[in-house]
Amino acid sequence: MPWTRDDMAALAAQELLDGFYVNLGIGIPTLVANHIAPGVDVTLQSENGMLGLGPFPTEADIDADIINAGKQTITELDRTSYVSSADSFGMIRGGHIQLSVLGAMEVAENGDLANWMVPGKMVKGPGGAMDLVAGVGRIIVLMDHVDKAGTAKFRKSCTLPLTGANVVDMIITNLAIFQRPDRRSPFFLKAIAPNVLPDEVRAKTEAHYLEMPA
Amino acid sequence: MVQKIYDNAPLALDGLLFDGMVIAAGGFGLCGIPETLIDAIVESGVTGITAISNNAGVDDFGLGKLLKTRQIRKMISSYVGENKEFERQYLSGELEIEFCPQGTLAERMRAGGAGIAGFYTRTGVGTMIAEGKETKLFNGETYVLETGLVADLAIVKAWKGDPYGNLIFRKSARNFNPMAATCGKVTVAEVETIVEPGAFDPDHVHSPGVFVQRLLLATHNEKRIEQRTIRQEAA
Numbered sequence: 538m539p540w541t542r543d544d545m546a547a548l549a550a551q552e553l554l555d556g557f558y559v560n561l562g563i564g565i566p567t568l569v570a571n572h573i574a575p576g577v578d579v580t581l582q583s584e585n586g587m588l589g590l591g592p593f594p595t596e597a598d599i600d601a602d603i604i605n606a607g608k609q610t611i612t613e614l615d616r617t618s619y620v621s622s623a624d625s626f627g628m629i630r631g632g633h634i635q636l637s638v639l640g641a642m643e644v645a646e647n648g649d650l651a652n653w654m655v656p657g658k659m660v661k662g663p664g665g666a667m668d669l670v671a672g673v674g675r676i677i678v679l680m681d682h683v684d685k686a687g688t689a690k691f692r693k694s695c696t697l698p699l700t701g702a703n704v705v706d707m708i709i710t711n712l713a714i715f716q717r718p719d720r721r722s723p724f725f726l727k728a729i730a731p732n733v734l735p736d737e738v739r740a741k742t743e744a745h746y747l748e749m750p751a
Numbered sequence: 752m753v754q755k756i757y758d759n760a761p762l763a764l765d766g767l768l769f770d771g772m773v774i775a776a777g778g779f780g781l782c783g784i785p786e787t788l789i790d791a792i793v794e795s796g797v798t799g800i801t802a803i804s805n806n807a808g809v810d811d812f813g814l815g816k817l818l819k820t821r822q823i824r825k826m827i828s829s830y831v832g833e834n835k836e837f838e839r840q841y842l843s844g845e846l847e848i849e850f851c852p853q854g855t856l857a858e859r860m861r862a863g864g865a866g867i868a869g870f871y872t873r874t875g876v877g878t879m880i881a882e883g884k885e886t887k888l889f890n891g892e893t894y895v896l897e898t899g900l901v902a903d904l905a906i907v908k909a910w911k912g913d914p915y916g917n918l919i920f921r922k923s924a925r926n927f928n929p930m931a932a933t934c935g936k937v938t939v940a941e942v943e944t945i946v947e948p949g950a951f952d953p954d955h956v957h958s959p960g961v962f963v964q965r966l967l968l969a970t971h972n973e974k975r976i977e978q979r980t981i982r983q984e985a986a
Contacts, residue, residue, distance in 0.1 A: 603923055657842075667855075672874070701878065702876065
């Protein structure tokens with residue numbers, strides 16, 4: 538049985554360690570915040586200029602001046618600080634954020650990531666994704682294993698314009714987890730969703746990867 | 752005291768607008784955008800604008816209003832989703848876009864305002880953002896040269912301002928406003944509240960008055976919310 542979006546978010550949340558400063562991307566990555574283990578102290582950063590994100594507000598507490606990078610209304614914590622976008626990206630580019638969880642359209646076997654543009658079709662722009670993958674120490678991608686047409690998203694090489702070259706450390710899909718120890722190494726299959734067979738993962742993956750260590 | 756306070760937005764923009772000009776605007780999404788000044792620029796009819804702004808507003812709000820009237824010729828932005836009119840004009844070739852990663856955009860505005868012509872960053876290396884740009888190796892890693900940005904006019908939104916042009920922003924509405932304020936040859940700030948001289952603790956000023964030539968009381972403070980997300984009250 539494939540993992541649900543919440544399952545995937547919970548798997549990613551296990552990678553958040555005590556004391557980490559973490560940036561969560563828009564979409565499924567936002568759900569990671571709901572699965573941080575009790576006792577693990579994590580500070581969430583939002584690249585528009587907020588450090589220390591609280592939960593969504595109640596109706597009564599909505600404040601239009603408190604939003605995250607997904608433009609969602611959010612709340613403060615007792616640790617919260619606000620900075621300009623220049624200072625915020627100083628945190629990101631300067632290597633002060635330990636981990637970022639992002640969505641992806643494609644990931645290549647060499648760690649290339651594409652998640653910002655479909656030429657001639659989708660014109661949105663990279664936002665802060667290029668800065669995040671260039672500056673944050675560890676990048677985890679959450680994505681469906683195949684796209685709506687059934688095409689593998691973990692590929693030999695990306696067909697779409699890149700967000701970053703050789704920047705992905707871990708991939709969590711609805712079928713499997715791939716990881717690599719460093720950015721010179723190939724990915725290996727780390728885990729498979731319950732009742733999903735290795736052959737199915739193999740068939741739905743274009744990228745070369747190493748089998749699960751025994 | 753030099754009179755920086757103007758009675759309304761048209762007066763605050765008087766003599767500053769011309770066709771083909773470059774305008775930098777503060778704001779992220781619809782948060783912390785200079786709503787009053789944008790409306791006045793729409794009214795002015797100035798055209799051929801190059802707009803430096805992280806986003807392009809939505810169809811009927813923010814810079815989207817200036818797109819609807821075709822007053823903008825080019826955008827320098829990091830993210831322009833959520834705006835159908837933008838997409839239509841871009842795909843039909845009426846509108847030019849220079850995509851700039853968000854952190855690079857913030858730094859380009861900061862650099863332009865600080866007299867720095869260019870800087871090297873890892874952001875965008877190996878992507879089409881770096882195509883045609885100079886690269887350089889530092890400690891074995893490749894960095895790409897990005898240039899500082901200077902605008903003919905910067906428009907910003909602040910929470911409070913004093914008659915000297917000192918500004919204090921509120922929460923995440925700060926975002927790009929401090930950098931925008933520095934990168935304008937002339938900067939006009941609209942504020943939600945004008946305070947008396949001396950009301951600010953000097954330690955708490957976010958943007959000092961040297962960057963702000965004109966100031967007005969904002970009359971449009973709709974602060975539209977793009978993604979209204981709430982949680983249910985715990986029982």
